[in-house]
Every structure is written in structure tokens, then in C-alpha cells.
Amino acid sequence: MVTRNDVIKTLEGVRDPELGGNIVELGMVTDVDITGASVEVGIALTVAECPLRNQIENDTRRRVQAIPGVDHVDVRTTAMTKKQRAGLMSVARAKARASAEPTQVSPTTRVIAIGSGKGGVGKSSIAVNVAVAMSQAGFRVGLLDADIWGFSTPRMLGVEDRLEANEDSKLIVPVEAKGVKLVSTGLIIETEETALMWRGLMLSKALEQFLKQVEWGELDYLIIDLPPGTGDIQMALTRMLPQAEMVVVTTPQRAAQKVAVRVADMARRSHMPVVGVIENMAGLACACGRVHDVFGEGGGRELADDLGVPLIASIPLDPEVVPGGDHGAPVVTSSTGSPAGIAMRDAAARLVELVPPADLETCTGRIAKILTELEELPA
Ligand SMILES: Nc1ncnc2c1ncn2[C@@H]1O[C@H](COP(=O)(O)OP(=O)(O)OP(=O)(O)O)[C@@H](O)[C@H]1O
Ligand SMILES: [Mg+2]
Known part of the structure; x- marks a missing residue:
């Protein structure tokens, strides 16, 4: 009901x-x-x-x-x-x-969180590649690594810099990589010791700081790489960023679906709409000419139908994803026609269609001017 x-x-x-x-x-x-x-x-x-x-x-x-x-x-x-x-x-x-x-996230920024039930299904790879592809397409993009302890985005984007504060505003300035503004705990922590120090301090507060004390500036999209499963981070996100929407990542394995459904349920219970499903690690195209469905087949479509949302993309297994992620060369920047790279770029384009950027012409945020105009209107 x-x-x-x-x-x-x-x-x-x-x-x-x-x-x-x-x-x-x-x-x-x-x-x-x-x-x-x-x-x-x-x-x-x-x-x-x-x-x-x-x-x-x-x-x-x-x-x-x-x-x-x-x-x-x-x-x-x-x-x-x-x-x-x-x-x-x-x-x-x-x-x-x-x-x-x-928060420092502009109300005109579209917020897309990438979540999954299970770990290791490719959330971070997708978040990074979609963010870079959107930036390549000319959008202003931020990437918030909300996997506070399992961060992987700095490595995937090949970032060695550390976050610093803007002297005037005292806000943290994101590190720019491949055209994307990145914030991650991986850009704060220097050594194991500092990691421990931050641990108690930040676990609960990190996401809040990343939203409230980072100079995100005007962005078209903020992509959020979630930790696996349902949990505090997802809850905090819906509380602080009501405009956030979720993309659920799953593998083609049908058994993975039940776990993925739980994330979607949780999202919906907290009124975060699910934009669609991205299936990752689908059929591997082999040099022998055959496609190997290593992780099964059909799970993404089934989950999308179950949730009544679109299947945004099905991204094939592609050996190029792994070294690309390890050496800061996301597959969407590859020039070798990587099948996963092409599929990731399509996924980004489809997401832009589903969640179009706010109309920039009219979104100048000059509330005072708008109010004056409204006041002058006839009854
Ligand atoms: N389409 C793909 N083809 C081949 N390897 C992939 C693909 N997608 C992801 N991988 C690899 O799978 C591993 C897990 O990916 P990733 O870290 O993006 O998953 P995750 O869901 O973010 O994991 P976690 O739950 O730990 O945050 C990585 O080594 C990555 O390079
Ligand atoms: Mg991850």
C-alpha cells in the first residue's frame, strides 16, 4: 500500500x-x-x-x-x-x-551514489570511470569516496597529492585528477599511525566532514563511491543529501541478486530513489571468438526488472580494468578500444540521460533577484 x-x-x-x-x-x-x-x-x-x-x-x-x-x-x-x-x-x-x-554540495548538483550488496563487484571501478567519462563529456564532476576505510579511488585515479585547506575559506580543497574533483580518506592518511588516530575520530564524522567542509564548488554531478552493503554511511547520506539517488551494481550471477535487492530496499525505505542497475563482470570476450560468462548471466536484467528500474549498462569482464585501476589509468581513458571502457562510457551517457544535469542557464542561485522578479508579477 x-x-x-x-x-x-x-x-x-x-x-x-x-x-x-x-x-x-x-x-x-x-x-x-x-x-x-x-x-x-x-x-x-x-x-x-x-x-x-x-x-x-x-x-x-x-x-x-x-x-x-x-x-x-x-x-x-x-x-x-x-x-x-x-x-x-x-x-x-x-x-x-x-x-x-x-552542506557544501550545491542544490543544483546531481548526486549519484554507487552501491552494492556484496563487496568486490566493481563499485569503485564504476564510480571512477563514470566520473571520468562524465568529465570527458564536459560536465563538472566530483567524486566522493565514502568507503572511509576501504578507500580505493586515489589509487584508481593515480593520485599522490594530499588534501589541503583553502587559506581563506578554511575549507578542504579536493584534489583534481583526470578532470574530476576527488576527496577520499586515502588523501589524508600518511602512515599507519595517522590512520589509527583518524580512525576513532572520523569513522562517524568523515562523511559529514566531506560534505560540509569541502569546497566542492559548482558541480553538475557528484558521484559517491559507497562501501559495500547497507549501513551507517548510506543512512547518513540520505539524511544530509536528500537529492542523492542510487545506482545498484551487481554481477550477472543470479544468486547475487538477493543481496543486491537488500541495498535497494534500504535505499527506498530511506526515500533514496534507485536510478537503475549496472551489471558488471559480464561475459568476457575471448580471443578465441567465444564469450565466456565467468560469473553467470542475466542477473543484472533480473534485478532491474525486479526493482522496476532500467538496466543502465552491462559491463564485460575485461583484463584491462585491473591494471588500469592499479596504475591510475581508468579504462575510459584507454585508447585501445577496451570493451569495458566503451561500456563504462555508455553507462555514463545513459546516466546523464536518466538524471540530466540541472538547467545551468537558470540556476544562478541569485535568490534575491528571483524573489524581486516574483514580487513584481501581477496577481
Ligand atoms: N569489468 C571488470 N573486468 C575486470 N575486472 C574488474 C571489472 N570490474 C572490476 N574489476 C576488478 O575487480 C576488483 C574489484 O573491483 P572494485 O574495487 O571496483 O569493487 P568494489 O565493489 O568497489 O569493491 P569493495 O566492495 O571492496 O569496495 C578490482 O581489482 C577491479 O580492478
Ligand atoms: Mg570499492
Whole structure:
């Protein structure tokens, strides 16, 4: 049974990128009607020709569609009355005033967390390659390594630098590698001793620091490499970054699926929509001309169908992934036509389609100017 509360909680993840608040707190959700598995959502936009209309509509539809038990979503938009607008403006103003931004991640940044039930299925390889591929495609991309103790992204990107703070802002500046802004505990820890020192201090706080004390700047995408399984990090993420969405990685082995479903369940319970599934370590194309399904076959499709989400990509086993990851040469930068590299690039392109970047033209964050414009509108 879909409840009104499920829908409202989900809608709290839809943001008006210009006003920097979610559509529920901004009073833009006018009604929610649930009839069986159909949900109708009424949204009042600040102006009928709101440039962000499509984005808000699409986000709403995609998120509500991802609630278990929902199979049809209707989004109706209307223009706000002067009175509704006045209410919205006071909320937006209060938010702007209190603009002790809860995190340094801009509300216009699309956040995609890469998770899995089992360890070692290729989350980090995918996070790194997708981030680099998105950057190659011209997007501004950050990569947050949320695998606090099992970090692997610095090695995969070949980074030796350490994180430093900006003298003025006192915020930590990410290290730039292959066009991607990277933050990882691997860029802090020098020796085993410092590792131990950080351990107690940071385990609970690390993710929070990475979101609140890092100068991420304006990014189109923030990719988050999660540790395996369900846990505190995933919970903390949904709390601090309500706009986060999840991609579930699985191997083609059908038995792996049950474990993967648990991560997706957990994501959904905390109202983090699942964008889709990426299958990794699929058939290895052999020089003999045959394809060897080392880890079985069909698991990705089955999981995607189970969850009612798209299969974003199926990435083949490819010997080039391993040395690429060990020597800081992600396969998407390979010039040898690596099959995994091509599939990773396709995965990134498909993700951009599914989670398009916020409309940059209109997302200048100049809330004051927008409010003035709204104020001048006729009733
Ligand atoms: N498509 C692939 N072909 C061949 N090797 C791969 C592929 N994907 C990942 N690997 C290799 O598998 C190993 C595990 O990958 P990776 O570290 O990305 O997984 P993970 O899910 O992040 O693991 P963990 O759960 O430990 O964080 C690495 O050695 C990586 O190089
Ligand atoms: Mg990993």
C-alpha cells in the first residue's frame, strides 16, 4: 500500500534548484491523490512558464514512480496565486538568510551514489570511470569516496597529492585528477599511525566532514563511491543529501541478486530513489571468438526488472580494468578500444540521460533577484 506519507517524503527529495529548497517545504505541492497504485501529484509553479518546469515535473515523476507499489504517476502543474507565492517567498527568504548551507554540495548538483550488496563487484571501478567519462563529456564532476576505510579511488585515479585547506575559506580543497574533483580518506592518511588516530575520530564524522567542509564548488554531478552493503554511511547520506539517488551494481550471477535487492530496499525505505542497475563482470570476450560468462548471466536484467528500474549498462569482464585501476589509468581513458571502457562510457551517457544535469542557464542561485522578479508579477 502506498501512503501519502511515502509520497510526501519522496517529494522532499525534489528541489527547486533556483530557490534551493524542496518543493514540499516551499509549499509547491498542492495535492497528492492516491488511488490504488496510481498517484496524482499537483504542483504549483512560481510562474506558469517556469524554466525549470520540465525538470521539476520529471524529477517528481521519476521519484514517485520509484516508490514500491506505484505503477502510474500523473503530475499536474498550475501557476501559483499571488498568495501562494507570498508564502513561498517567505520560506525561500528564511532559507536564504539561514544560508548556513547544511552542506557544501550545491542544490543544483546531481548526486549519484554507487552501491552494492556484496563487496568486490566493481563499485569503485564504476564510480571512477563514470566520473571520468562524465568529465570527458564536459560536465563538472566530483567524486566522493565514502568507503572511509576501504578507500580505493586515489589509487584508481593515480593520485599522490594530499588534501589541503583553502587559506581563506578554511575549507578542504579536493584534489583534481583526470578532470574530476576527488576527496577520499586515502588523501589524508600518511602512515599507519595517522590512520589509527583518524580512525576513532572520523569513522562517524568523515562523511559529514566531506560534505560540509569541502569546497566542492559548482558541480553538475557528484558521484559517491559507497562501501559495500547497507549501513551507517548510506543512512547518513540520505539524511544530509536528500537529492542523492542510487545506482545498484551487481554481477550477472543470479544468486547475487538477493543481496543486491537488500541495498535497494534500504535505499527506498530511506526515500533514496534507485536510478537503475549496472551489471558488471559480464561475459568476457575471448580471443578465441567465444564469450565466456565467468560469473553467470542475466542477473543484472533480473534485478532491474525486479526493482522496476532500467538496466543502465552491462559491463564485460575485461583484463584491462585491473591494471588500469592499479596504475591510475581508468579504462575510459584507454585508447585501445577496451570493451569495458566503451561500456563504462555508455553507462555514463545513459546516466546523464536518466538524471540530466540541472538547467545551468537558470540556476544562478541569485535568490534575491528571483524573489524581486516574483514580487513584481501581477496577481
Ligand atoms: N569489468 C571488470 N573486468 C575486470 N575486472 C574488474 C571489472 N570490474 C572490476 N574489476 C576488478 O575487480 C576488483 C574489484 O573491483 P572494485 O574495487 O571496483 O569493487 P568494489 O565493489 O568497489 O569493491 P569493495 O566492495 O571492496 O569496495 C578490482 O581489482 C577491479 O580492478
Ligand atoms: Mg570499492
